[in-house]
Amino acid sequence: MRHREQTDATNGDRTDGVHLLPKAASFGDRPLRGLDFASQDCLGLSTHPEIVATAADTLRRFGVRSVCAAAEAGDPGLSVALERRIADFLQMEEALLCATGRAAARTVVRGLVRSTDHVVIDAAIRSGLRESAEAATAHLHPFRHLDAEHCRARLRAIRARDTENGILVVTESLSPLDSGTPDLAALRTLCDEYGATLLVDVTQDLGCLGEDGRGHLGLQDMLGKADLVTGSFTKSFASNGGFVAARTRAVTACLRAAEADAQALSPIQIAVLLKAFTLIDEADGCERRARLMRNVLNLRTALRERALTVCGEPCTSVSVAIGSGELARLAAPRLIELGLLVDLTASGEASRLRMHVTAEHSDADIARAALGVAEALDRARADLAERSRRPNLLVAA
Template sequence: MRHREQTDATNRDRTDGVSLLHRSAAPGEDHPVRGLDFASQDCLGLSTHPDIVATAADTLRRLGVRSVCAATEAGAPGLALALERRIADFLQMEEALLCPTGRAAAQAVIRGLVRPADHVVIDAAIRGSLREVSEIATDNLSPFRHLDAEHCRALLRAIRARDAENGILVVTESLSPLDSGTPDLAVLRALCDEYGATLLVDVSQDLGCLGEDGRGHLGLQDMLGRADLVTGSFSKSFASNGGFVATRTRAVTRCLRVGDAAAQTLSPIQIAVILKAFAIIDDAEGRERRARLMRNVLNLRTALRDRALAVCGEPCTSVSVEVGTGEPARLAAARLAERGLLADLAALAETGRLRLHVTAGHGDAEIARAAACVAEVLGEVFGEVFGEAPGKTRSAATGSSARSNLRAAA
């Protein structure tokens, strides 16, 4: 069940999310600015969890400091195998493959499966490694309108009308970092079945931190084990860098292990930390932290809307405020930092968005302060740039052999 827009003011106020925003002291100052951090993405607060810290320290004492290396050279190869099994079971997939980063995971799966004659049909809002490696792998790249399954269907139909032989990879994200939107994964699954395509879902934004069980939108949409390929990273919820590819077919994982992805894995400390994070995420404490996180998200979205600001997409860890164009967003981000609030900026061709990354550790007072600060700064910026308030006009901007490898993954 997806979360409704609601608030809960009954819990006691928390102040443990206030952090120091480090900068050079101005003349006459002898201390850093104290403010609010809404730019970090340790959304469950596991990076400072005592069990995580103890696990990292124990692994360090036993195995020492090691750089990213091959699994067999990592000092404890059983750790890597245990983590791969944990990922596969968590997602109800057949097997998983560890990668040094989320970017490396995208490169491993697309370079390993897509050949020049194949087709990639990708959500137009996807940027970064998934888009870049697709452009390198094949010239047959067809973006479909963001979250528009009917446009995806039209592209698949046109491709199959002229090419009945080569593979098609459909690429989407379970949660878009740009607008907090989520696709209808069941519809995309049905389209892939109809047109003989392979479905790849990247879960970097919601795995571990959304849904009662932490399975994100794959779990919320009853799609666990139904995508052909799942990629993701650990940095948002699992207190470590790193990435993975999970597959429904063991033969596909074996194919990927032959490539560059098999040459490097994570350090023993990273692997041990991620395993411990999985244990926390999958038990009662993980559910409590996700509930606290979602409560903060809903309260922030409500507080921003109460101030006539346009909030985008589904409730998730990143609360995006519609700005309308890139220039006001850049001005606002700088002024927010000057006032002690760190936020992220997503600038698109047609609009700009301020993103506030919410954590389970933020308190009610911090949520209220952040909303008030954003509204005040945007009011100033829009008054200077447009001569009007942000809520009146800017919200309108929201309306504006390859074949064998890919067929084996399907």
């Protein structure tokens, strides 16, 4: 069941959600300190006592090592156990570890897509997947963001002239652009109809959404039904790293052979990720996800009460439509002045302010953040209006 828009005022304020950046950080010549809605540790696992203890124990066992091939990670059983854990978590046959989410995208696209194949890709897909597709083939076919019918039109047009070569359909289970999610079952049906392969990237929602942490794959009853799943661990699992999971072992075997010398993860990262999967599956993880979603819903409500436009579905990144890129640029220093750290994307008339919510934010943090965003945008609009009133200076010939 997807989360409804509602607030929950029955829980007392938490006081441990304020994150201050060190005084040494700066914005221009001003100290950068504030309420942190820019970091992505949505379940707060990076400081969990069991995570910290696991990292310390692994450090004592294996020492400090940089990322390396799985066979060189100190205990190969660690990487094997983690790959099995990922595959089971997603109900896939097998998984392959990669150094980053971007590396996972590059591994799967470069390993499977030939120059004569086609890639049908959501137009708003994250840059790593798009760049990998562009490098693999000239036959790139973007479809309108989250529009399954436009994807169907692309597939129909390709198959009308090419019945031999492969087609890879690429989407994200949750878009970081607008917090939207595709109809994954509809895309699965299209892939079956036109003989295409479905790849779903789950970076944004794995571990942190859904009662069991399976994100929209679980919420839409699509676990084990995509052909390929890629993702990054950075959002919920307290570590860097990425992965590719496949429905058939032959695919990961092919990718593993092609990437035999590629870097994987350090023993500390692998051990931390294994512990994070355990916590996410336990009652503690369920409680943290519930607390996280409560914060998300309350923030979305508070922003709307201040006449701001909140995009997409409830998820860990609350996205606010700003409008012009110039307004976003003017809002950035105002947000810093008010002690609020957020992500801003300035592009034409579709600029967004993204706030990364965590389970550790308190009710007071949520209220302060909504007020700060509204005030910063009001000040930015006043700045923009003042600029428009200034007379244009004519330069003498």
